[in-house]
Amino acid sequence: MFRRAVPAALAAVVLALSLLTTTSASADTVRPAATGALADITFPAGVSRLSGIDRYETAIAVAKKYASGTDAVFVATGANFPDALSAAAAAARLGAPLLLTPGSALPAAVRTEIARLNPATIFIAGSEGAVSAAVERALATIAPVERLGGASRYETGDALVRRAFPAATHAFIATGRTFPDALAATGAAGASSAPVILVDGNLNALPAQTRDLLTALGVSAVTVVGGTGAVSAGIAAELANTYDVQRLGGAGRFDTAALINDSFFAPGSAAAAFLATGQNFPDALAGAALAGRTKSPVYVTNAGCVPESAHRSLQRLGAPSTVALGGAAVVSAQAAANMGCLTAGVPTISGTARVTGSLTANVGTWTSGTSFQYQWLANGSPLSGATGRTLTLTAAHAGKQISVRVTGSLSGYVTASVLSGRTAAVSYPPRTTPIDSWNCPSWAPIKGNIGEKEKIYHLPGGRYYSATNPEECFRTEAAAQSAGYRRSKL
Template identity: 45%
Template sequence: MIALAVAASLVFSGITPVERAEAATSVSRLSGSDRYATAVQISKSGFKPGVPVVYIATGADYPDALSAASAAASQGGPLLLVAKTSIPSVVAKELARLKPGRIIVVGGTGAISNGVVSSLKKISPVKRISGSDRYATSLAIAKDAFSTSDIVYLATGRDFPDALSAAAAAGSQSAPVVLIDGKSSSVRSSVTSFISSLGASRAIVVGGTGAVSSAIEKKLKSLSAISKVTRLSGSDRYSTSVAVNKASFPSATKAYIATGSSYPDALAGAALAGSVGAPLYVVPRTCLPGTTVRSIADINPSKVTLLGGTGALSSSLNSLVACSPDAGYPRLLTVKAVPAGENQIKVSWTGQGRATKVAVIAGSEGSLSSHQFKSAWFPPGTTSITLTVPENLRGELGTGSGNPIFVKVATYNSLTASDSAPITASVSKSYRLSLAGTYTYAGHTPTTKTVRVAEWNVNSVAGSNGISGYTWKDRRKKVAAGIALANADVVAVVEATTAESWSGSGKTQWEDLEGLLASSTYGSYDIAYDNVGPAGTNTTKGAHLFFKPGSVTLEHSGATSLKSITSGWPSGLTDRYFAWATFTQKSNGKSFVAAAVHLPPGNAYKSLRLTAIKAVDAFLEAEGGGIPIVLMGDLNSSFAETPTGPQTALVDAGYYDASAAPSRSNNRYSTANLTNQIDNKSKPGYPFTPYKYKYAAPRIDYIFVKHAPGATKYVNQIVLSGSKFTTSVQGSDHNLQWAEIGIR
């Protein structure tokens, strides 16, 4: 019952840029234009400048590099390939980037010329290690790199696949790989002497008796220093690779895959895999053997990396395709989840294979460890199940919550299986799970659009004053242009404060924005409440509502102190005013109350935010007398970081999160751009490139609707030119969001 799901390579995080890993498997590829360039790409992916050592081997043959891979891994350095008489330019550039402490060249002048060594000496000190043949060279490499080790790996030098997987395993254990003539009836005395000098008590023979003779195994067992000899082998090179990895890696966060029919790509990959404690599997070009599929599922890595281009590993392996279904194990599951009815999702799948019963497990994150609920067990022929979110989880995951529901398909293939459905697979119990990566949202409430609303934290004057090129004076027209682009009927703005826009401007930030938005260029907006007044000591008045008089009529409005309505407001904490107004839609005559709210940030005020938002809800209910409410603003709380925060309290109180609309755009980007900022870091909150999450991104900015059916469309307004922000509307460290909602 194996299932591997492939997902994009992004993860959740909270408000702070600290990532929270999900139990999902992403697949990537490292490749270059040739074997030399591929080795460089592998090196770049795992090694930073200043490595202690780089091993250099010929790219024309494999024996020298096999032992060098484990040596490089154990010393924290990469393995690069060169031609006999030249250093490819791509390799030279990588060596310049790495700035290694030293360079080890493996192999004699028949493999790598003295001219190449002379060129390498211009980069770092160089040492050449070689021997009279491949076996002597292998031993010399091991002697140079390892003075002690409890384990020694031995593999045939007549072929490469067995030693490749062994190199990664050995490197992760700081153990040598020694090549031997597997057809021989004995072991060279130089090898047995080396084993004794290491102090090794365990010898691991890699490969069956066709690769390494039983006579060699017997000889190793006769050595007084060796207390245990283990042979790791399978029916072919692929199952031998699985045997090595099963013995060495009970679990791993990463796994690497290389072709078993050619050696160049895997040589450098073995050094990288060993250095990060990850297995290296050798496989056929187009698919994964069943034993490999099961082994990867048991290890449960979050990342799988293919080594080499599609000529070495075909594009079908981007989806970890199995060669054929094994008896007793299912094919790779293809799982799909979609919204169903209110508070429901539908999960369907194909490729289940053999099973005795099947179920679906759901939760709020990929591991399913939080907010978990399950279906009943169904007969093995079942291919779809509809789940209903339990009543106690509807605030977190139900209709209108705006939060994704992750799912896994669980299968037993045992007539004596229990009715439990744990979130961890078990081979011994014939219990398998599809890996995380499939998610959806609970079904939405049907409605039609009557009004468009928007919300934007525009970043205060003080918030960007010290950021060159991003002061309010620099950003003001970009903010206005972004609001004009959204073309909303009502706009909630926060952090447009009473501070002077810039020295000598003679107007506050909110007044400056009011003047811009009044222009037909930016939408001809009015402000709902302009009797703001000065903020005073320890108070901020940055929340405002703007509206289009052609779409809605303003009935009455105001601004209210959060401190005045929130019990337990700390005496030293800055008071915050929220703006509110009652509007009537000109299209249908229906009225609603809107509010712009900005709650205080910081972990110390988690409980205060919860109390404050409940107080705001009570105030708006009293003001509206039961008419629809549109509550918008920066709540400084994300579901990923605080599942029981104000956003969940509002859903529990009957609000609908507009991001739960059936049509959503850019929900894999956060609404706050400081979170996981990836470039332009000297300008906090103003990256050139937005960070894209693997699944739905954390949000702290919201649009909520109450006493109304909900939303038809939600947009996190990110305008890109290629992969970069379009600077003409990048006016804040937050993104504007807008929604089309139905108020009747």
């Protein structure tokens, strides 16, 4: 029996789930599956954070959002992501928290939290190879335990979906090889009461097990999550023969998550948005179950800033609360505040690296509206006062390689700096103009004088050198001779 009355909206679910038998009970025992804690879960306006000192403590921090007396708790290994990914969607469907454990022993803190939750049923996600019999025995001292596992991540996912979903008209299909796409789908799946079904996305055909599951659920529409590199074109094509198929896949994990949330959450429809690292899975898994439970979108992010597609999607969504999953090392305060990552181009340098010449910084492609600052460097060291887009080269730059650092700024985004490659070492030109009426620069001291009949060059120390008004200055005699000048006889 459930611990409390459930709302009418869940009555059909309770009735349907009550017909399912448990794997740990005797063959003729029938016990209802859990429907989850029904107490309201709210989040403070602005940014809040659910985190602990490690993945297990973070999952505990998430679980504390649930009231004591839940109908169920899901437990999965924290050492790998597939079982917990499947469990997150199932837990979201049943309104249950998800906690993580090492495979071999149940941490005392996790046991204490499960005891506080006081569940009617504990579901273990995965086989004994993932969560040991010793952990199962420890859990059984708290509440009845039901293990949902198979010989592979896909069989475990199948068992979890069948237990949590008596029926579904819509399903998400995601790769089980990586975690971000399925993780991002969990919030949308929770909002639409749909399962997230993992497949080996590298296969060219839909596995028979997945086809049977979709048929058993009564699915009519499928959302394929990720591009063809995540879930093959062959699988999508086979699905399209039977189901109404939509593929949501971007250029990467961040874009895919934004596409999912843009498709399933209208502006103003979500009370909260969850933000998790897209680089690692542990902190996000328990949070995904809570996101699904509260019908909230899940976004993945870089640690220091939110990738541009997700940044814009979060702005569009306009959720009053943002919940960061994990510590500041994985989701920084800037990321939690939806400070975007600027799309930053790689700067290049045009012009000739030669004294008296000039170099110009070309910024590349950046987020529209970005403003720029420049810092030129010689052999990697900043040049004092060289902060314009163009740098005029002098003898001080000769023999040095020049680069430029472009810094982009835009309101709402984290400032970004990108360094260009280096030029060749700055060289001297063979000839140049005088610095005034009488003098040539020190690096091109040979004076070239254009007379009425011929062109003559004068070397420093020559008899008429100081009295000559040069029209041109040369670095070497060879350069002067190449320009049609002859050497002065005196």
